[in-house]
Amino acid sequence: MKSDFFSLYSHDFVRVACCVPRTRVADAPYNLAETLKLAAAGDKARTAVMVFPELGLSSYAIEDLLLQDALLDEVEDSVAKVVEASKTLFPVLIVGAPLRLAGRLYNTAIVIHRGKILGVVPKTYLPNYREFYEKRHFVSGANVIRQEVEIAGHTVPFGTEFLFEAKGIDLTFHVEICEDIWVPVPPSSHAALAGAELLVNLSASNITIGKAEARQLLCGSQSMRAIAAYAYSAAGPGESTTDLAWDGQAAIYEVGDLLAESSRFEKDSTIVQADVDVGRIRQERLRNNGFADCALQERERVACFKRIAFSFDAPTESVALDRLVERFPYVPSDPAKLRDNCYEAYNIQVQGLAQRFKSSGVQNAVIGVSGGLDSTHALIVTCRAMDMLGLDRKNVKAFTLPGFGTSDKTYANAWRLMKALGVTADEIDIKPAAKQMLADIGHSFAKGEKLYDVTFENVQAGLRTDYLFRLANQHRGLVVGTGDLSELGLGWCTYGVGDHMSHYNPNGSVSKTLIQHLIRFVAASGDVDQETAVILHDILNTEISPELIPADAGGVIQSTEQFVGPYALQDFNLYYLTRLGYRPSKIAFLAWNAWHDVERGAWPANLPEGTKRAFALEEIRRWLELFLRRFFSNQFKRSALPNGPKISSGGSLSPRGDWRAPSDGSPDVWLAELKESVPER
Ligand SMILES: Nc1ncnc2c1ncn2[C@@H]1O[C@H](COP(=O)(O)OP(=O)(O)OC[C@H]2O[C@@H]([n+]3cccc(C(=O)O)c3)[C@H](O)[C@@H]2O)[C@@H](O)[C@H]1O
Numbered sequence: 082m083k084s085d086f087f088s089l090y091s092h093d094f095v096r097v098a099c100c101v102p103r104t105r106v107a108d109a110p111y112n113l114a115e116t117l118k119l120a121a122a123g124d125k126a127r128t129a130v131m132v133f134p135e136l137g138l139s140s141y142a143i144e145d146l147l148l149q150d151a152l153l154d155e156v157e158d159s160v161a162k163v164v165e166a167s168k169t170l171f172p173v174l175i176v177g178a179p180l181r182l183a184g185r186l187y188n189t190a191i192v193i194h195r196g197k198i199l200g201v202v203p204k205t206y207l208p209n210y211r212e213f214y215e216k217r218h219f220v221s222g223a224n225v226i227r228q229e230v231e232i233a234g235h236t237v238p239f240g241t242e243f244l245f246e247a248k249g250i251d252l253t254f255h256v257e258i259c260e261d262i263w264v265p266v267p268p269s270s271h272a273a274l275a276g277a278e279l280l281v282n283l284s285a286s287n288i289t290i291g292k293a294e295a296r297q298l299l300c301g302s303q304s305m306r307a308i309a310a311y312a313y314s315a316a317g318p319g320e321s322t323t324d325l326a327w328d329g330q331a332a333i334y335e336v337g338d339l340l341a342e343s344s345r346f347e348k349d350s351t352i353v354q355a356d357v358d359v360g361r362i363r364q365e366r367l368r369n370n371g372f373a374d375c376a377l378q379e380r381e382r383v384a385c386f387k388r389i390a391f392s393f394d395a396p397t398e399s400v401a402l403d404r405l406v407e408r409f410p411y412v413p414s415d416p417a418k419l420r421d422n423c424y425e426a427y428n429i430q431v432q433g434l435a436q437r438f439k440s441s442g443v444q445n446a447v448i449g450v451s452g453g454l455d456s457t458h459a460l461i462v463t464c465r466a467m468d469m470l471g472l473d474r475k476n477v478k479a480f481t482l483p484g485f486g487t488s489d490k491t492y493a494n495a496w497r498l499m500k501a502l503g504v505t506a507d508e509i510d511i512k513p514a515a516k517q518m519l520a521d522i523g524h525s526f527a528k529g530e531k532l533y534d535v536t537f538e539n540v541q542a543g544l545r546t547d548y549l550f551r552l553a554n555q556h557r558g559l560v561v562g563t564g565d566l567s568e569l570g571l572g573w574c575t576y577g578v579g580d581h582m583s584h585y586n587p588n589g590s591v592s593k594t595l596i597q598h599l600i601r602f603v604a605a606s607g608d609v610d611q612e613t614a615v616i617l618h619d620i621l622n623t624e625i626s627p628e629l630i631p632a633d634a635g636g637v638i639q640s641t642e643q644f645v646g647p648y649a650l651q652d653f654n655l656y657y658l659t660r661l662g663y664r665p666s667k668i669a670f671l672a673w674n675a676w677h678d679v680e681r682g683a684w685p686a687n688l689p690e691g692t693k694r695a696f697a698l699e700e701i702r703r704w705l706e707l708f709l710r711r712f713f714s715n716q717f718k719r720s721a722l723p724n725g726p727k728i729s730s731g732g733s734l735s736p737r738g739d740w741r742a743p744s745d746g747s748p749d750v751w752l753a754e755l756k757e758s759v760p761e762r
């Protein structure tokens with residue numbers, strides 16, 4: 082095993098903290114003590130980077146006291162003490178202080194690690210409007226006249242264009258100060274283009290009504306636009322309230338997602354911490370060519386950045402991930418978000434299919450209805466598309482096509498559903514044709530043997546498709562596909578002359594884990610009547626099965642999940658492999674965090690109780706291995722997909738869309754990484 086599998090630092094995560102110490106107005110020793118108290122807590126938590134507020138060592142709102150030698154001497158002394166204390170501390174400490182440098186007063190951030198000052202960064206944009214008058218006291222960082230300065234006995238780099246590069250945990254960060262994020266082009270924008278992954282902001286921002294939201298907007302959008310993490314820490318309790326008030330907002334964002342936020346208006350010192358996925362930032366930047374093109378446009382500014390490299394040893398002990406990983410990447414646990422996603426997905430599907438009917442001039446649909454989840458949902462979407470186009474639902478020619486494995490329950494549900502939806506319903510028994518084909522090709526089943534092999538299965542899936550396409554010719558219709566994203570990921574479909582093919586597939590970008598929620602959403606939406614809703618709920622309670630093999634003597638049916646693995650895990654694997662390109666060990670690490678404890682984290686609404694279960698690492702590893710094998714060997718099926726709309730981020734396997742790959746690739750590199758880096762239990 083290369084590194085500790087269970088530690089976040091082995092998987093491109095970095096723990097970041099934003100601190101809001103309680104301060105006292107111009108009381109440097111007190112502020113130092115609070116700073117060191119928080120630094121000790123961060124050390125214990127094995128935090129890599131700790132961000133403190135702007136001018137935290139002196140406090141911010143002290144007006145002309147900023148120009149007092151007694152205070153400035155004491156602040157310098159405090160900086161020296163932080164540097165001394167840092168010798169035995171794990172984190173990089175970034176503290177704010179007013180410093181007299183090169184004969185001027187700067188509003189600075191001092192980056193300290195293991196007894197050294199790595200650099201001093203002055204604030205560039207000094208607000209001098211409304212309640213702010215920083216130009217009365219400070220000089221802008223744009224006005225740096227020396228690249229190196231003396232501070233607390235150290236000669237250190239001084240400037241605004243630094244990238245701090247932690248070797249050992251592999252993290253590059255940039256530092257800016259408060260107002261720097263409030264301008265149209267923040268210094269951190271160029272820093273990100275130059276390679277900074279974490280952007281930190283030391284702030285002192287007085288609170289007024291609505292301002293917390295403004296800061297969220299600024300930090301969140303900067304993290305999104307710069308494809309970075311943004312760590313923001315603003316001054317809080319103890320700042321002078323002579324004319325202003327201070328709420329101590331601190332927040333950490335990652336590519337637009339809020340990871341952690343302080344509860345504001347606390348009376349004591351607080352820390353918010355988050356484990357930032359730096360690997361995600363790197364992956365997103367690899368994909369987004371606009372990011373690199375923008376760096377080219379801005380090359381003059383980007384080229385100004387200097388790298389300050391320092392060694393940073395990852396902790397030797399295991400540091401557990403302190404971040405909730407959603408169990409279902411395609412199904413948010415937040416009910417409101419899930420509802421929104423279902424609304425979007427359903428409407429994208431309907432809109433996609435309706436447009437295809439319109440543009441092709443075809444007014445009829447042909448669909449095979451099995452009574453399972455996928456064809457049920459595809460049928461509903463088709464009906465809705467007809468409604469939208471003002472066409473009669475009778476234009477939907479729905480066929481149930483029972484074969485050797487069709488159960489009474491799904492057969493009955495297929496009929497109930499077709500009737501309830503008011504489509505043209507019909508039935509063709511495929512068994513005689515299947516028997517004929519099996520006899521023609523000399524299959525043992527035709528001789529009375531119970532040989533239920535792939536040929537036996539695919540003869541049925543193939544004949545169904547054959548019937549549907551010929552019916553489409555006959556009825557001048559389009560064959561509506563039903564296969565979902567998860568099946569395409571696993572290659573769990575019959576190629577070509579099989580359920581793999583259709584004229585248009587509205588389900589191709591919907592994962593199996595989402596489709597059940599979509600059906601629930603439709604059942605509750607008012608788009609269907611009460612009778613249909615009852616049928617839909619019955620279909621939701623059916624085990625997922627291709628029903629290509631007859632039930633055994635004990636009535637046990639062919640279970641898809643026993644064969645290809647739980648869709649819960651396989652959708653997880655699919656998302657992280659295709660959307661973010663993570664190595665198998667990281668996928669397993671995330672899956673273990675999401676799934677090993679049934680009590681941890683929220684579950685999506687409406688999951689049947691019995692389905693809430695945990696997975697041990699051993700199972701996660703086993704199913705991931707199978708996933709990788711199937712995913713690679715079945716690319717040829719994805720290289721030849723019918724059309725259908727992309728629905729979610731990370732939700733397209735179309736060769737014309739979000740996943741383009743060779744059909745003859747080998748999974749060996751991935752399997753070797755899995756074997757080498759994921760413990761067996
Ligand atoms: N790289 C490559 N490039 C081009 N062709 C390649 C290939 N690798 C294999 N092949 C060919 O493809 C064949 C395998 O593909 P294919 O004929 O599809 O057959 P196959 O993938 O072996 O079987 C389909 C599986 O999907 C399951 N299924 C079918 C239908 C519906 C559902 C459901 O639950 O929804 C599930 C079914 O139970 C069966 O296990 C190989 O025999 C080989 O001839």
Ligand SMILES: Nc1ncnc2c1ncn2[C@@H]1O[C@H](COP(=O)(O)OP(=O)(O)OP(=O)(O)O)[C@@H](O)[C@H]1O
Binds near residue numbers: 481564
């Ligand atoms: N008995 C059947 N009658 C009509 N069509 C069928 C039948 N069995 C399968 N099909 C067609 O083949 C497709 C794939 O079959 P499969 O049984 O795997 O999917 P499903 O039943 O729709 O959903 P699930 O995969 O959740 O069971 C179906 O979506 C359907 O279009």
Ligand SMILES: NC(=O)CC[C@H](N)C(=O)O
Binds near residue numbers: 135208259284285286
């Ligand atoms: N300290 C600062 O730079 C504060 C200015 C900033 N616009 C704010 O209100 O938060």
